[in-house]
Amino acid sequence: MEPIRISYFSDVLCVWAYIAQIRLDELNTNFQDKIAIDYHFVSVFGNAREKLENRWRDQGGFKGYSDHVHDVVQKFNHITVHPDIWTDMIPPSSMSCHLFLHAIQLLEIKGIVPKSEKMFEKATWTCRERFFKDLADISDRTVQFEIAEALGLPIAAIQAQIDSGEAYAQLSKDFDLVKEHTVSVSPTLIFNEGRQRLNGNVGYRVIEANIRELLNNPSDEQSWC
Incomplete structure (x- = not known):
């Protein structure tokens, strides 16, 4: 049986995606080869x-958003954030980091690094953790390469994927998929060729129930519900 494909959309600077990582790990542990997550x-x-600045201007600005992030994180005991999150250091954009991560993903696709080592997933998590816990500016290429070096990844090969334009092409593909599926929330999970989706802070059991429904009711079978 072919694995159930799950399209997972997120932003590395999104606190809800930071929170949700543990749910993805649990899915991979519990379902293994029954699912395939496309990031x-x-x-x-x-x-x-x-x-x-625009959205939080009347709610305390960056400090107001920082307080909001702290309030959110207090409800979860598996993650921590830096006391000065979104105040002392504010990354200008997540796109630079997304480009960097796609370059690593290409190394896996091309076999330059083994897929079995899951370096793309490790690098994505490390970027999130370095920002939320350590207040690192993960939009800065120097910081990104420090992360790559710590993971033992070949920096020259990563830069080559960016310089060639191939990493940009992967990022552009994401833009197209975001438009196609009208994704506006991080994280978003899309199942069943776009017919099912879960947006935002969705609990693990809800995600699991969707997967089990698809496993028990293949697409070529009719379901009464």
Whole structure:
């Protein structure tokens, strides 16, 4: 049986995607070869500073948004955030990091790094963690290459994927998929060729129930419900 394909859209600077990582890990552990997650990026924080300035101007600005993030995180005991998140250091954009991560993804596609090592997933998580816990400016290429070096990834090969335009093509593909599926929330999970979706802070059991329904009711079978 072919694995169920799940399209997962997120932004590396999104606190809800940071929170949701544990749910993806649980899915991969529990379903293993029964599911295949296709990772894509949605540019919620593509223009982070201006977006937050405009949306939080009447709610305390960057400090107001920082307080909001802290309030959100207090409800979860599996993650932490830096006390000065979104105040002392504000990345201008998530897009640079998304491009960097797609370059790593290409290394896996091309076999330059083994897919079995899941370096794309590790790098994505490390970028999130470095921002939320350490307040690192993950939009900065120097910081990105520091992350790559710490993971043992070939920096020259990553830069080559960016210089060739191939990483940009992957990012452009994400833009097209975001438009096609009208994705506006991070994270968003899309199942069943676009017929099912879960947006935002969705609990693990809800995600699991959707997967089990698809496993028990293949697409070529009729379901009464």
